Amino acid sequence: MNFLIYGLGSIGRRHAGILSEKEGNKIYACRSGKSVSNMPEKFPFTEIDPSDNLADYEIDGALITNPTSLHVESALRIAEYGIPMFIEKPLGKDLNDIKRLQDITEKKNIPVLMGYNFLHHSGIKLIKKLIKENKIGKVISAKSQFGTYMPDWHKNEDYKKSYASNADMGGGVVLTSIHEQNYLTDFFGEVKEVKAMKTGGNVLGIKAEEGAEILMRHEDGTVSNIHLNFYQKPYYRNCQVIGTEGTIYWDFLFPEVKILYKDKTEIIKTGRGAFELLDESYALQMHHFTEVIKGNTKPAADLNRGIKDLETALEILKQIN
Template identity: 30%
Template sequence: MPDTRHLTPEIASILRRPFLVLGAGSIGKRHISNLRHLGVEHLWVYDPQAERMAEAQARWGVRPFECLEEALAAGPYAVLVCSPPVYHILQALAAARAGAHLFIEKPLAASLDGVDELLAEVETRGLRTLVGCNFRFHPGLQQLRALLAQGALGEVLFARAVFGQYLPDWHPWEDYRRGYSARRDLGGGIVLDRIHELDYLVWLFGPVAQARGLVVHTGSLEIETEDLAEGWLRFQNGVTASLHVDYLNRRYTCRAEVLGTEGTAWWDFGSHSLRVYRAGTQEEQTWAWPRYQVNEMYVAEMAHFLRVLAGEEESLKDLRQARHILETALTLRQSPNPWEVP
């Protein structure tokens, strides 16, 4: 059990309240484990696949429910929506109407349908929300954001975010062609699946003013959804950025580059490092976290959610910001494609 001696009374009270997790797939199980680690005493779960609930019950002692209605009628304090994206809004609306605070995994939804209705429901009821944004808790990106705030790179002119990973390697224990990433009906596809890159770019540079994308279905993976996308962004503050995401790269790649008038920064998730070159001194500085474990950012995300619920912190990504990011991602995916060259 975690050390609870230094918890505020508000957090201590929240840890005794029931949390319901909707969806016990890989991300649902990660959040269940981390909430238990953080000291949440009453964890409930609903998943239409009974074997998933049985596993969660055996590993973490959660209380399983046979249907969503029964789970919500039991009165959860907070609900974590960890199901496929196509179900996010429907389940979040039901939870909000039951009076539960919300954590919704990324992406917020598979479309904008129902998003404004959910937003109105949450604001009318005064519910607290957080939408999945685990990369905002990585120390390298946090350090980069702090340096940008200090003006360490001068005026930022351009940024680029890149992600690539071979989809069959994501969850090698299951058939990737049956997972939500591969299926249109569940809200899959690389653009929404890897909304992480767009998310942290918005966190670094603010709202997007213009967006255009090139989305490709190569056919090489036997899936229904797009497996490669390029995006071009213009932020309201004038920064230009590009992003690349794919299900195809046989070598895991997750990195970003930021160019300013006084220097350049390179962040790499694979090595958990950040390098900054300063033109004035012609020197390069490196920050590295060689012992960093990926789960640390998910634990930090859940700890932040607890503090949001306690009223100790403002949500790092509430529904309004998540709506803007989703709308931008959908703009990238729905851009006229292909562009004809005369």
């Protein structure tokens, strides 16, 4: 299969590396050359000009992995050719041209997969399964936390120059770390009400929000709480779901999910190691994308999901700013 990657920053290289491992896959790339990363690519690819006629390359699927502010513009370009596409989360930094993209993809029946790799993570998938099986009774509330120290993300890069550090490029903790909002919505349904406050102030000196506390009421009545920040040491990511009969607890750093009851605790192993499971989630996501391209399955998170998540995130940003 032939794949086109729009943007070869760290996430673009990760996806391209996975796809290049399958024999017969060919990688084309459009890039600005302005990435703050100086890491060499570890896979073969052919660079093409963004103005080229993409029909000449017989592209089977396109991946949009450039800065968030360029996602929709790039997607519209891909949509001209009717090419199935993968759009890294979030969909964009605002709603400009979103309706146009939606209309074109629906008219041409172009499948779109949003890049929420945690939907393919064994821990998150197990939590969803346990909720559906009523393992903790009726769910009342949930809490997810993600804390990371941004300067440690990529040691060879100036973090203040990255898109995640600049609101104008679609950065900031709310959009960059939209995974928690997405999977909680996947668990409990659409967000019907949201409240949010900014935290952190200006710890890192970036041009975007560094932290947020978010409350969401979902359509099934569950109230979820999300804490996000870019200034925490050490790295921390977890999810807690509280029900009438017990509590489900997952910590990203441990390959297991716990079910805590009044008199006992069940521990379900999900794999060998935290970062192996993370790598697996990305690999499963790319496999899923190839199956979407072939028409064998529907996107786990389609364009409409990306739009609704973005609308909620923009309401959060409106409240904290």
